[in-house]
């Protein structure tokens with residue numbers, strides 16, 4: 001399976017990191033070894049002094065597709081989960097400054113928290129509201145209405161280049177409010193009012 005991620009998909013987050021608003025989705029990938037499931041703790045790696053949390057809605061791809069047309073895109077995902085795209089911001093800043101790939105800043109082990117998925121027919125129609133708390137206080141909250149590229153846009157765009165396969169995940173971008181994690185903190189993600197995951201930093 002593959003894990004796609006979209007960078008810079010909420011304007012307020014683009015601006016907080018002083019990036020340009022993109023004209024095409026910015027896509028990167030994480031390997032399956034990045035998955036952190038079942039409320040397992042995140043062990044802070046020692047190669048970074050500035051790991052950031054980024055809470056994101058995650059799509060679960062339900063059938064294979066290549067060059068998917070916009071009117072059919074909604075048929076390719078059937079469930080939504082919530083996750084954290086952990087990012088070694090210090091490494092990413094260094095790579096960005098040199099024009100180098102982000103891989104090591106984004107794709108390290110356990111950098112992709114993913115909750116269980118909720119089927120779309122249970123969730124109802126968009127828009128979807130989501131949020132994350134740090135130690136019980138909301139630090140990020142987002143709404144799919146504020147995405148630059150919609151779920152369908154992302155599916156069309158990615159599948160032009162890379163075949164989507166059943167079981168792939170797509171992280172759809174983070175809203176504003178990203179920040180540094182510290183050992184001892186507990187992060188809890190919500191999709192609407194439903195608690196989706198807990199992740200302690202160890």
Ligand code: MG
Nearest residue numbers: 054085173174
């Ligand atoms: Mg992200």
